[in-house]
Amino acid sequence: MAGSVRVTMTVNGAQQSAEVEPRLLLVHFLRETLGLTGTHVGCDTSNCGACTVHLNGEAIKSCTLLAAQADGAEITTIEGMGQEGALHPLQEAFWEHHGLQCGYCTPGMIMASADLLERNPKPNEEEVREALAGNLCRCTGYHNIVKAVLAASEAS
């Protein structure tokens, strides 16, 4: 191992610190070092968005960032969005409107949608579609994802 660096960040509200390889990607830090496997990897060209998390409140693709670059940041992953009995409104809406099938894209979709609603609480359909253009889903055809995001925006 070519040396290692210490990274410290707040993940889902808890402070985390670890010695990691400088080349370790943030997504692998979350998944493998912290065991937060709800964040997924679907590509190697930062196109699919399965790895989307929030960094300091904004959606980013965690495969495009080194863990070291996120040193000091606040990270939220899908595991930090809601729990059984206290789901995030977007989680509720994806469930209610069948916005997922295999579920692999879903955590990334929810994180990207949460970012959109944060910036634009009442988006129209076209704005939802544009905002999710960086998140690929092979199962749903997007119809119910869009419906879920619009419903969540109505509900809030």
Next chain:
Amino acid sequence: MSATAAEPWVGKPLKRKEDPRLIMGRARYIDDINVTGQLWASFVRSPEAHARIVSIDTAEAAAQPGVHAVYVGNDLDLEAPLPMAWVPPGVEVKNPPHWALAKDEVHHVGDPVALVIGSDRYAVVDAAQLVSVEYEPLPVVVDLEKAYEGGDLVHADLGTNQCHEWSLGGGDLEAGFNAAEVVVERRIVNHRTAGAAIEPRGVLADYRAGSLTLTSSTQVPHFLRLFLALQLGISEDRVRAIAPEVGGGFGSKLQIYGEEIALAWASRKLERPVKWVESRTEGMLATHHGRDQIAYAKIGATRDGKITAYHTKILQDLGAYLMLLTPTIPSLGAFVMSGVYDIPAVQTDIVGVFTNKMPTDAIRGAGRPEATHQIEMMIDQLADELGMDRLELRRKNFMTPESFPHETALGVVYDSGDYPKALDTLLEMADLDAIKAQAPAGKLRGVGYSTYTEICGLAPSRVTGPSGFGLQTGLWESAMVRVHITGAVTVYTGTSPHGQGLETTMAQIVAQRLGVDPQNVEVIHGDTGTGPQGLGTYGSRSTAVGGESVARATAKIVEKARQIVAHQLEASPEDIELIDGKFAVKGSPDKGMTIGEISGAAYIPENLPEGMEPGLEELAFYDPENFVFPFGAHGCVVEVDPDTGNVDVIKYAAVDDCGPAINPKIIDGQVHGGIVHAIGQALFERIHYDEDGQLVTGNFADYALPSAADVPSFDLDRTETPSPVNSLGVKGIGEAGTIAASPCITNAVIDALRPLGVTFINMPLGPQRVWEAIEEAKR
């Protein structure tokens, strides 16, 4: 009153039972599963499309810290090459050996040549780059039509690139074309695409103390167990295959992959668990592709629009090897080549052709999208030639609703259908011509239709099996239903869902029949170590075959329950029915027992009928009598920018009929996804190899999957024509949207371009191709 008049769970758009774990990020996909002592694997893959392996030097890689072993093809002492499951009687299918690691020659870019195993996930990838392989390049065969004609060979020892010839016909073709007053011929290209499930494939092989547990992102754990046993020479009882949460498959995980076999072999050799997860780039190279055929289609009709004959010759690009079902795929389409039309003579002649590319195999629809694409395009082409309205032409040739069960010229018996009704419903839903008429200045709009059927619910084994179609397997399905002492229910299904929502659908089937809440019906799948055998999820079979086996196992439970209740209430079993959640005597609903009370009596057997076994658990195997034939009508409006060639889908409406809906929400979701899969093929996606056999579209930056911004929302409706084949009346729906949609889009683009003189165009309809077609028509 019906015998199952409890809460009508069947037909309800229930929220899915599988969703909580998925929306909370708590599901366990293959990449989320690790075991103590686990090593990591990385494959060294050929950068050459066709070459002889002169030498492989593994020394440097093997010397890297943390590397445990490096293996090449000849190290793997397997019992057999990778499997291919189709042996059609009387047809020679040339099947070149295909090993988990290539031995002497590589035949496509991405062909694996070595396997590096070590303790660190990243270090094995680095070490793999240090394996030095000397290749002697051989001639590369890429173009399908040239490969068919001869010249350079993919497998020199076969002496030809032609793998097999297979035909299916019925009726008098010569008479049909003689009777035709108009004949239209087209060359229809259905290009190569990727399944592109968003979850990459992955495998974790764990051989210990003489037994192998292999967890894989697969659609077919039961087949996988069988072939692992055969390939490694392990008794089947010592092999357990598990499909964990699987992130989509679309056919691309209906396969026995060399990586699964190689990892199992290495785990046994090293006595350590070994794991591998493909990168997307690796997956694009080495996860099977789909489609890739050229059809020379010919349709004949009278002047007044009665179709008299249809002939098609299909060249199927098989890629470099035959995988599990590679050569079978175009034949699946041949059974429904005449679509929804009553055509007296139909013939399909298929030639499978090898090229230096990744093998093709089943991708969503598997042969049926290709068949539907050509017949539905040919209908529009014929209508144009006849100067007849294309819907009128369709109606004129539809099989009539009264004619079902309808035996086609091919001898295939379509189970049920009402094609005019589906089309009428579509036309009532959306006025597509009005939308077309509102084209903004400078833009062209076109309307497209597709009226389709397909063949699914695989399958009656006597038809598809070794002495029939030639698949070396049965295609039944199984289910076990266990009512626990508390009245909670566990269902074990042999299907292996990976997004289709079967945990919910099957729970609804059972809940309806037992008078329980679907929330208390757990559906277990994807593990050969639990429950009965099964055959997996593909070919839109899981509800029509798997769901029916669940219904049948549940019926056996109900039968036993009635006997127990009758005994306890001193009534006759025939008089017991399910009323408001209780099995009660007809006419006196207050005297009855819930399934929980019945199972209590079954598991504490103090008072059971004489000779009855205790417990409440039943198994059913179901082999259908026939396939099922879903159908429907799709229509869309596209908008073309003639200056750029860009195509936008601005309206898409669809009516699909898969029999009585069990969960309408899930059915609609399947249709949405299916349509976008086909829009992807029609407009964006293309697996493209250059003339040297290099994969040009080998990652998600270059392979353009449609995004949310590329597609519209959909207007859906259903008609419900029950199938007489199974007791649920259901037909498959997983592939229907994909089967219907590509000709709908293509026909719409042609409709838009007709004013410019473009009368025919092949997919994919990216801006460049559309623009070129416009320019060509100007000349």
